Amino acid sequence: MSILSSKRFQKYFVPGIVFQSCVIAGGYGTGRELVEYFMGYGPKGGLLGMCIVSLLVWSLICAISFMFAQIFKKYDYKSFMKELMGPGWVVFEIAYICFIVIVLAVVSASAGSILHELFGLNKWIGIIGMSVAVFALVMNGSSLIEKVLSLWSFVLYGVYILFLILVFANFSGQIGHNIASVPVTGNWAIGGFQYSFYNLAIIIAVLYTIKHSDTPKDAAIAGVLSGLIGILPGIILFIAMCGFYPTIIEQELPVDYILTQMNMPWLRYIFQIVLFGTLIETGSGLIYSITDRIAEAFKNKGQEVPKWSTPVVAVILLVGTTAISSFGLTGLIAKGYGTLAWVMFIVYVIPILTLGIYKISKAKKN
Numbered sequence: 001m002s003i004l005s006s007k008r009f010q011k012y013f014v015p016g017i018v019f020q021s022c023v024i025a026g027g028y029g030t031g032r033e034l035v036e037y038f039m040g041y042g043p044k045g046g047l048l049g050m051c052i053v054s055l056l057v058w059s060l061i062c063a064i065s066f067m068f069a070q071i072f073k074k075y076d077y078k079s080f081m082k083e084l085m086g087p088g089w090v091v092f093e094i095a096y097i098c099f100i101v102i103v104l105a106v107v108s109a110s111a112g113s114i115l116h117e118l119f120g121l122n123k124w125i126g127i128i129g130m131s132v133a134v135f136a137l138v139m140n141g142s143s144l145i146e147k148v149l150s151l152w153s154f155v156l157y158g159v160y161i162l163f164l165i166l167v168f169a170n171f172s173g174q175i176g177h178n179i180a181s182v183p184v185t186g187n188w189a190i191g192g193f194q195y196s197f198y199n200l201a202i203i204i205a206v207l208y209t210i211k212h213s214d215t216p217k218d219a220a221i222a223g224v225l226s227g228l229i230g231i232l233p234g235i236i237l238f239i240a241m242c243g244f245y246p247t248i249i250e251q252e253l254p255v256d257y258i259l260t261q262m263n264m265p266w267l268r269y270i271f272q273i274v275l276f277g278t279l280i281e282t283g284s285g286l287i288y289s290i291t292d293r294i295a296e297a298f299k300n301k302g303q304e305v306p307k308w309s310t311p312v313v314a315v316i317l318l319v320g321t322t323a324i325s326s327f328g329l330t331g332l333i334a335k336g337y338g339t340l341a342w343v344m345f346i347v348y349v350i351p352i353l354t355l356g357i358y359k360i361s362k363a364k365k366n
Helices: 007-012 014-027 032-037 039-072 077-119 123-139 141-181 188-199 207-212 216-242 254-262 265-300 309-327 329-365
Strands: none
Touching (some): 007 216, 014 039, 014 141, 014 265, 032 188, 032 216, 032 254, 039 077, 039 141, 039 188, 039 207, 039 216, 077 123, 077 254, 077 265, 077 309, 077 329, 123 265, 123 309, 141 216, 141 265, 207 216, 216 254, 254 265, 265 309
16 A cells, blocks of 8 residues: 555644645745744744744644644535634634735745756746646645645755755754854744744645544644644754855745855756745645535535636636736745734634634533
8 A cells, every 4th residue: 555545644744844844935935934023033043933832833723724624524614713703703714715815925935946947937937837736736626635635745954955965064063153153133932923824724725634533632732743844844954044044034035045055956947846835735725625615505505516616717827926926036035924923813814722722622521
């Protein structure tokens, strides 16, 4: 039996892999996000924020959310939020759609920048190419998305580990010196919380993977693992970035800057091609969460899902976010993500930690 189709793998690891695949493009793919929320506190402060705050918050909220989804059998975000918040689910949906629009705009801007830096191509070629690939994946449904995201995650981890080994081989002294000697500045916990909060909306996009869980305990274990699987590549990348502090702070594409400094053209091409694939992963995962929510709404009414709904919704989202991507990567991350962090804290983190835990406890007693 293939590991990808084994029950244990699907139950415990697929949710985390899909979570990581959806997080990476908007969370740390280019490295700009890590600079924005962690590097400003210094290398040591940034690592503390990631390894203590963000990791624990992701694992905790994923575990509670996945348990809630498994207990109440709510695997699309509309039914999940209606069960959690009642009529208040509409507030979350508005925030979630804004989140998707901003993250997809970041994904589009990143795709354009990567192919421009790598091959000198017009940025619109990367944006359009990414959009076409996302559309193709979404049209083939959740089963293919899970398989593609799982396979690509193995490739991603391999390339990230190779990247860290080679960076250490060339810059280990500088990395160690910067982590040890640069003082921690500011409140690194705030950066960790902001980063984790805006990314938590991704949980809603991966609820369909919890169908593999047989018990609340299975779902909770998958949630804890999701936090670890999701943050580990980001930690690897941040450690590598520490060797280039403080110059790295000013770079729009920090990862590409590091690869250029290493003077290994083959690694730069491999890494950026893999990163481009992760942009497709994130885009397809987020858009599928919307099309799946629409499909479930029709099914709950006993109606057949219109064949036009998925392609029309996918095209509208891709075209709309492509236009927004013209604001540029740095601006979108600095302004859009900062606002989203606190919005998601109010409309998702507080409800799941209060109403969510209460309803889970009540359901277990019955």
